[in-house]
Amino acid sequence: MSVTQSPQEGKKISTPQKILIIAGTRPEVIKLAPVIRELEKYPHHFKPHVIVTGQHRELLDQMLSSLRIEPDEDFKVMEENQALGILSAKVLTHCHHLLARIQPALVMVQGDTASAFCAALSAYYFQIPIGHVEAGLRTFNKYHPFPEEGMRILIDSISDFCWTPTHVGAQNLKQEGIADHKLFITGNTVIDALHLVLHQTKNVVSQNLKAIDFSKKIILVTVHRRENWGDNVQAIFRALITLAAQHQDVEIIYPVHFSPTVRNMAYSMLQGVRGIHLVEPLDYISFVHLLARSTFVMTDSGGIQEEAPALGKPVLVLREVTERPEGVTAGTAKVVGLASDQILNEAEKLLTDPKEYNSMANAVNPYGDGNSAKRIVQCLRHHFFHDCARPEPFTTNQS
Ligand code: UDP
Numbered sequence: 261m262s263v264t265q266s267p268q269e270g271k272k273i274s275t276p277q278k279i280l281i282i283a284g285t286r287p288e289v290i291k292l293a294p295v296i297r298e299l300e301k302y303p304h305h306f307k308p309h310v311i312v313t314g315q316h317r318e319l320l321d322q323m324l325s326s327l328r329i330e331p332d333e334d335f336k337v338m339e340e341n342q343a344l345g346i347l348s349a350k351v352l353t354h355c356h357h358l359l360a361r362i363q364p365a366l367v368m369v370q371g372d373t374a375s376a377f378c379a380a381l382s383a384y385y386f387q388i389p390i391g392h393v394e395a396g397l398r399t400f401n402k403y404h405p406f407p408e409e410g411m412r413i414l415i416d417s418i419s420d421f422c423w424t425p426t427h428v429g430a431q432n433l434k435q436e437g438i439a440d441h442k443l444f445i446t447g448n449t450v451i452d453a454l455h456l457v458l459h460q461t462k463n464v465v466s467q468n469l470k471a472i473d474f475s476k477k478i479i480l481v482t483v484h485r486r487e488n489w490g491d492n493v494q495a496i497f498r499a500l501i502t503l504a505a506q507h508q509d510v511e512i513i514y515p516v517h518f519s520p521t522v523r524n525m526a527y528s529m530l531q532g533v534r535g536i537h538l539v540e541p542l543d544y545i546s547f548v549h550l551l552a553r554s555t556f557v558m559t560d561s562g563g564i565q566e567e568a569p570a571l572g573k574p575v576l577v578l579r580e581v582t583e584r585p586e587g588v589t590a591g592t593a594k595v596v597g598l599a600s601d602q603i604l605n606e607a608e609k610l611l612t613d614p615k616e617y618n619s620m621a622n623a624v625n626p627y628g629d630g631n632s633a634k635r636i637v638q639c640l641r642h643h644f645f646h647d648c649a650r651p652e653p654f655t656t657n658q659s
Pocket of ligand 1: 286287290450482484515542543544545547548560561562563564567
């Protein structure tokens with residue numbers, strides 16, 4: 261084993277540890293990017309090896325280039341409308357060969373997809389340690405969101421490092437019997453990514469948004485979750501149509517996910533409706549700047565529920581339950597369910613009742629302080645090299 265000098269600590273440390281990082285979807289790339297950047301600051305400690313599985317091919321390429329990440333390998337497992345079982349088998353097979361070849365010191369996965377679980381399972385078969393970024397989120401309903409709730413529980417149960425964003429996640433993990441030494445409250449790395457973009461990039465209005473009248477109130481909408489496909493999506497869209505008809509001073513902007521199921525429905529119901537702008541998915545930098553300019557957000561996304569409170573943007577959560585209760589507790593997010601009338605009613609309140617709006621438009625950071633990636637990497641340095649203490653946990657006023 262070769263020995264090198266660490267410039268940070270002036271200590272002798274062993275060969276850099278290979279950290280295998282696996283990402284398949286847009287939010288995984290966004291939330292792992294700050295960790296990859298942080299690992300790269302310690303070239304004598306760590307050698308990150310980044311794999312993309314390629315589920316959401318176009319979204320992934322867009323995110324990788326906007327966050328300037330070059331993957332080392334691509335599994336290319338994407339096929340349209342692929343069953344979860346088929347996708348899982350492919351990812352598991354690819355991971356088997358990869359792990360046998362590169363034998364990393366740790367496999368790092370993020371969040372709640374089937375591919376994240378399969379990568380973790382593969383590492384488990386090889387008895388390689390597993391680190392889970394964004395551990396501990398729960399709705400306690402295994403089909404909402406589906407398959408994410410199940411995937412999270414399964415990943416956490418075999419992980420050696422459960423990096424959970426908040427004390428709520430830590431509580432959930434403890435209740436499932438996860439030992440204290442595996443648990444680290446880090447904050448959510450999405451807030452690190454948000455900070456990076458806001459501080460290091462300029463707002464260049466994307467070509468996709470040239471038709472928007474920014475003197476009007478902007479409502480930012482995203483809808484794509486699998487459990488909302490079908491009747492729920494239609495109910496959401498009916499509410500948007502009525503909202504646009506009743507409020508001429510509003511521009512509704514909906515970057516439509518590439519998922520064909522949602523896309524077909526969005527274009528068949530909403531295309532050409534005055535006040536509603538269907539645009540292509542935005543690169544992360546454009547999206548964050550648009551979020552910063554919006555009045556409020558209506559979304560079924562997980563990540564956006566975390567980002568919007570940091571910018572003081574009220575969020576109407578288009579779901580029956582959320583695994584991110586911190587925003588609701590902080591008063592910036594409301595779970596409005598999936599009935600058209602109810603969605604419309606809550607949006608109307610935010611447009612017409614300043615008291616209601618102001619009570620939700622508080623900039624709070626229940627999900628992170630921008631130092632989550634630092635805590636995760638510190639945790640790994642402590643584990644592999646003992647050249648620093650375990651990180652202090654992320655805390656908020658709510659903790
Ligand atoms: N996002 C983006 N461009 C868009 C829509 C969303 O960059 O057009 C980002 C958003 O800022 C958030 C992430 O994508 O960080 C959320 O991804 P998504 O809603 O696909 O997944 P979820 O968070 O629900 O798992």
